[in-house]
Amino acid sequence: MRVVLQRVSEAAVKISGESVGEIQHGFLILLGIETEDDTSDADYLIQKVSQMRVFSDADGKMNLNIQEVDGSILVVSQFTLHASTKKGNRPSFIRAARPEQAIPLYEYFLQQLQTMFPGKIASGKFGADMKVSLVNDGPVTIIMDSKEREF
Numbered sequence: 051m052r053v054v055l056q057r058v059s060e061a062a063v064k065i066s067g068e069s070v071g072e073i074q075h076g077f078l079i080l081l082g083i084e085t086e087d088d089t090s091d092a093d094y095l096i097q098k099v100s101q102m103r104v105f106s107d108a109d110g111k112m113n114l115n116i117q118e119v120d121g122s123i124l125v126v127s128q129f130t131l132h133a134s135t136k137k138g139n140r141p142s143f144i145r146a147a148r149p150e151q152a153i154p155l156y157e158y159f160l161q162q163l164q165t166m167f168p169g170k171i172a173s174g175k176f177g178a179d180m181k182v183s184l185v186n187d188g189p190v191t192i193i194m195d196s197k198e199r200e201f
Contacts, residue, residue: 061076
């Protein structure tokens with residue numbers, strides 16, 4: 051499971067011109083699920099996201115986590131995070147999980163975040179053609195992969 055975590059001052063997702071999720075100060079998470087993933091991958095990334103200290107403290111140092119700044123989180127599914135570009139110029143998405151596997155993991159990810167941050171989670175719609183807009187704050191962008199854990 052892979053996330054692209056972006057610290058944002060605002061972010062929104064629209065489907066067919068209609069807003070389905072938006073936040074102000076917080077994280078935009080692009081979430082990619084691959085065939086080898088299970089709930090332990092989601093749990094690992096949720097723990098990392100919830101404790102990631104990338105918000106500025108009173109001294110301007112990145113020292114605060116999402117909860118300490120009362121931030122929100124917008125989660126958008128994105129299977130293209132598992133694109134393989136090794137051969138040719140057309141990416142292969144063979145590692146991306148099929149919807150029957152990915153949807154339950156996506157919903158699990160959202161439910162766990164909602165439990166941790168009640169009323170602070172927004173999302174896109176799995177598999178939809180979405181238009182995502184954001185103002186990256188910093189910019190701060192961090193990529194994490196549950197299969198490449200750094201300790």
